[in-house]
Amino acid sequence: MGKGFYISRPLGFVLLGLGVVSVLTIFSLSVVYTKEKRRNEVKSTNGTQAVTTAAPYSTPAPSNEPWDKYRLPDTLLPKYYNVTLWPRLVPDEHGMYIFNGKSGVAFTCVKETNLIIIHSNKLNLTLTSEKHHATLSGLGGTSAPGILKTWFQTQTQFMVIQLKEKLQVGKSYWLYMEFHGELSDDLEGFYKSQYTENGVKKVVATTQMQPTAARNAFPCFDEPSMKAVFHLTLLHPPGTVALANGMELGTERITIDSKEVLQTRFEPTQKMSTYLLAFIVSEFTKIQSPLEANVLIRIWGRREAIESGHGDYALNVTFPILKFLEKYYNTTYPLSKSDQVALPDFAAGAMENWGLVTYREQSLFYDPKVSSNEDKEWVVTVIAHELAHMWFGNLVTMRWWNDLWLNEGFASYVSYLGxxxxxxxxxxxxxxxxxxxxxxxxxxxxxxxxxxxxxxDEIITPDQISQLFDTITYSKGAAVLRMLSEFLTESVFAKGLHYYLQEYAFSNTVYTDLWKKLQEVVDADSGIQLPDSVNEIMNRWILQMGFPVVTIDTRTGSISQQHFLIHPEAVVYKPSDYNYEWIVPIKWMKNGQNMGQHWLRNKTASYEPMKTETDWLLANLNVTGYYRVNYDPQNWERLLKQLTTNHKIIPVLNRGQIIDDAFNLARAQIISITLALRTTEYLYEEKEYIPWESAISNLQYFFLMFDRTEVYGPLQSYLRRKVQPLFDHFKVITSNWTQKPPRYMDQYNQVNAILMACKTGVKGCSELTSMWYRQWMKNPDSNPIAPNLKTTVYCTAIAAGGVEEWDFGWQMFRNCTIAAEARKLLFGLSCTRESWLLNRYLEFTTDPNLVRKQDVTSAIVYISGNVIGQPLVWDFIRANWKRLTEDYDDGFFFFGRLIQGITKKFSTKFELQQLQRFKEDIEASGFSFGMHAIEQAIEQTKANVKWVSENKANVMNWLTQQSA
Structure with missing residues (x-):
């Protein structure tokens, strides 16, 4: 699944500099689910400093009854399903959108039992048979036992069928059910999405089954290892089109209860997991490619968007990415078509349903007249992410959700290759x-x-499963797999993937199966020298949390590693069997010359020390390893000197790394805060995007902590001097802002130049953005603002303006039909300095007719990034928590993102007390969604309070000295 997960690129690089750090969760993919409590209570030491201990996931209380357990028993194995669904796209007399369905599943008995236990969510489905909820018959001449009784087990979401006699091992049976349910608006299972076209409301019936919502659409064995073939039929109104995983076999008109409907049948799916099922009924239209290599590619969406060409870019890149992945995996794409559908309402960034990938509109649609570079990049990387899953995840699937990281981390990594x-x-x-x-x-x-x-056995309940869709799963998974491919080489890595896919096609695996295949390739290639097996190296990175900081002393030639914690007093829960050192691949350079790779296997090691006092060492070349690096003070000084004399000798990725490592080492109290600040002194000479972005991202913490204190002025002054040359540089190369920079990374950095120039008060910046915005206000049908600059311009112009500018932005948002543009306006509106406008904006988020439900979190978090809006949001959330929990009762990643975004600025003891009281109130209410995020926020706030008390004076003194 492409979540907010792996996600924060469309707006992230701009928003970081504008005070909205929490958009780190937008991508990401990306999408943090925070439903289940999995940490011990915060414990206090000496009444002052908190020591926090992370505990394993809690598991349900044991029960001897199989229906009280959350995992299916291993007695039955599905073979194929026949499913027919009829969604209504108009409300019934009660105002509800419903669907009818009937389904049958053929299964084999593999262990003796008199129970059929199958997933069915009673809250979503009502079975219509009066006597029994199902009928059972034998297949292949087998006689079926009679049904004794049937009931629903609500907590574990099972329908339980108790039989009069036991099923015969090795024999197959057919279970048939009829049911109806509601097309709800909770964005999971079988749900409805809505949009307006030419003044007419349109309804889409669509799906999101991952991770545990297929049971909301029809009774099924809803676990990833329970793979089967699905025969799907959809009934739908005339004038609509039906889509499913398989290709349409044909559509005919039939009459049911005097109503004329269309009936579309689909080719059987491949053997697959329930979470990859998808079906859609809509009035969407399409564009498609010619039939190339026996794969039909179609892009579906709203007629207005498709006819305006917004799906053209997706169509143009899908086929090349598919062909690249076929070559990369050395495995043919296993389906006859690839449908990709843009949905107006969709909780995740995208979902890799096999053959029918679903997207948020901003993840699939691109308009070159309106969309920015980051919008375009988002589209191509999300498409690559989802298509990577067609093999890795769909063809070969994890046995259980505890290995979700391999699924999503792999797709996140490969998305960059595609x-x-x-x-x-x-x-x-x-x-x-x-x-x-x-x-x-x-x-x-x-x-x-x-x-x-x-x-x-640590990941059992749906809440625990949903909780895994987080930054660790997506981004750390991608990072450690990137590291693996680097030290194995990409060709060895890809060859191992081919063997893995070849052996386990249409089945399920655990992560060690991949290690085995990679090891086979390593063993056959004498050129690969590893200090240990792939299994031993990689298990140290995936079976224990965290990562190391590698410290290199160039004076003595010693190397050491330790677990890096941003809060050094914290205590980490570590099971004894995982308490070992990482095996760290260290690529390094000396004085600009590559020194190859060194393996750090133990806590300490040694190498030949520097021979002269002028030699400098740089480790983690191009940041291929998942670790931070610290040096002795003398080597830090030599690196700083190199940056100020000739920074280009140091690779651009490592210039960004030096800044990022230094600031985080300082936050962890490993080096001084002034040493970290000194890594930014050379920036007046820097023109590359990556070091600037690293500096802005890290200095953002200073803005968060100090924008309400006396430090803010000197900080602005210091950064103004650093960014002025960059602002002038882009003014020149763009011919006074009339052209686009030719290099792609320069186009990104132009945004940083304007962003930081306006934020720090560079002369002429605010006037420039306000002028562009006023030009648009004079002619709303012709927006003169360059797409790449829109987010910054909207924000700075609305901040500098008043109600007229805000109302114009709101009207443009309401009229907007392009999701990427709407997202920029949604953010820009949060930048006003008028508190009454921010309060009005907050109230608008309570009305789904004004702000779509899928965008509510983003809007609230954006407002909280405004120094004026943050206390307003905090009051709003506490006052409306009960209503919010009712509106978002399934959680999704709503609460995690919300809490993270709102509390980023918390840095006082009073705010900490408020947050702790909030946690107590939530616990007293019995509501658990978001509790993990609240605990993280408390942990972060304690660290913020401590950091400010220890560093405020030093930062103020250093900044003052720089302006002297």
């Missing part, structure tokens, strides 16, 4: 360091992190 193939001039693979590696660092340095892989 996007790089489709757009080779972008050099997009370099962005992976900031978008995945550093993003993972931020979460994995907390004690509330968790290992990539857990035991199966």
């Amino acid at each position: 996007a790089d193939y489709a757009e080779p001039t972008w050099n997009i693979k370099e962005l992976m360091v900031q978008q995945q590696v550093q993003r993972a660092f931020a979460v994995d340095s907390l004690v509330s992190s968790h290992p990539l892989s857990s035991r199966e």
Whole structure:
């Protein structure tokens, strides 16, 4: 699934500099589910400093009855399903949108039992048979036992059928059911999406089954290892089109209860998991490619969007990415078609349903007249992510959700390879360091992190499964797989993937199956020298949380590692069997010359020390390893000197790394805060995007902590001097802002130049953005603002303006039909300095007719990033928590993102007390969604309070000295 997960690229790089750090969760993919409590209570030491301990996931209380357990018994194995569904796209007399269905499943008895236990969510489905909820018959001449009784087990979401006699081992049976349910608006299972076209409301019946919502649409064995073939039929109104995983076999008109409907049948699916099922009924239209290599590619969406060409880019890149992946995996795409559908309402970024991939509109549609570079990059990387799943995840599937990291981390990594193939001039693979590696660092340095892989018995309930869709799963998974492919080489890595896919096609695996296949390739290739087996190396990265900081002393030649924690006093829960050192691949350079690779296997090691006092060492070349680096003070000084004398000798990725490592080492009290600040002194000479983005991202913490204090002025002044040359540089190369920079990364950095110039008060910046915005206000039908600059311009112009500018932005948002543009306006509206406008905006988020439900979290988080809006949002959330929990009772990643975004600025003891009281109130209410995020927020707030008390004076003194 492409979540907010792996996600934060469309707006993230701009929003970081504008105070909305929480959009790190937008991509990401990306999407943090936070439903189940899995940490011990915060314990206090000496009444002052808190020590937090992360505990394993809690598991349900044991029960001897199979229907009280959340996992299916291993007695039955499905073979194929016949499913017919009839969604109504108009409300019934009660105002409800319903669907009718009937389904049958053929299954084999593999162990003796008199029970049929199958997933069915009673809250969503009502079975219509009066005597029994199902009928059972034998297949192949087998006689079926009679049904004794049937009931629903609500907590475990099972329908239980008790039989009068036991099923025969090795024999097959047919279970048939009829049912009806509601097309709800909760964005999961079988649900409805709505949009307006030419003034007419249109309804779409669509699906989101991952992870555990197929049971909401029809009774099924809803676990990933329960693979089967699905025969689907959809009934739908005339004038609509039906889509499913398989290709349409034909559509005919039939009459049911005097109503004329269309009946569309689909080719049987491949053997697949229930969470990959998808079916859609809509009035969408399509564009398609010619039939190439026996694969039909179709892009579906709203008629207005498709006819305006918004799906053209997706169509153009899909086929090249598919062909790249076929070559990369050395495995043919296993389906006859690839449908990709843009949905107006969709909780995730995208979903890899086999043959019918679903997307948010902004993840599939691109309009070159309106959309920015980051919008385009988002589209191509999300498409690559979902198509990567067609093999890795769909063809070969994890046995259970505890290995979700391999599924999503792999797709996140490969998405950069596919996007790089489709757009080779972008050099997009370099962005992976900031978008995945550093993003993972931020979460994995907390004690509330968790290992990539857990035991199966630790991930049981739907809430626990949903909780895994987080930054660790997506971004850390991508980072460690990138590291693996680097030290194995990409060709060895890809060959191992081919063997893995070849052996386990249409079946399920555990992560060690991949290690075995990679080891086979390594063993056959004498050129690969590893210090240990692939299994031993990689298990150290996935079975324990966190990552190391590698410290190199160039004076003595010593190397050591320790678990890096952003809060050094924190205590981490570590099971004894996972308490070992990482095996770290260290690529390094000396004085600009590559020194190859060194393996750090133990806690300490040694190498030949520097021979002269002028030699400098740089480790983790191009940031291929998942670790941070610290040096002795003398080597730090030599690196700083190199940056100020000739920074280009140091690779651009490592210039960004030096800044990012230094600031985080300082936050962890490993080096001084002034040393970290000194890594930014050379920036007046820097013109590259990656180091600037790294600096802005890290200095954002200073803005968060100090924008309400006396430090803010000197901080602005210091950064104004650093960004002025960059602002002037782009003014020159764009011919006074009339042209677009020719290089892709320069187009990104132009945004940083304007963003930071306006934020720090560079002369002429605010006037420039306000002028562009006023030109648009004079002619709303012709927006003169360059797509790449819109987010910054909307924000700065609305902040500098008043109600007229805000009302114009709101009207443009309401009229907007392009999701990417709407997202920019949604953010820009949050930048006003008028508190009454922010309060009005908050109230608008309570009305789904004004702000779509899928966008509510983003709007609230954006407002909280405004120094004026943050206390308004905090009051609003506490006052409306009960209503919000009712509106979002299934959680999704709503509460995690909300709490993370709102509390980013918390840095006082009073705010900490408010947050702790909020947690107590939530616990007293019995509501658990978001509790993990609240605990993380408490942990972060305690660290913020401590950091400010220890560093405020030093930062103020250093900044004052710089302006002297």
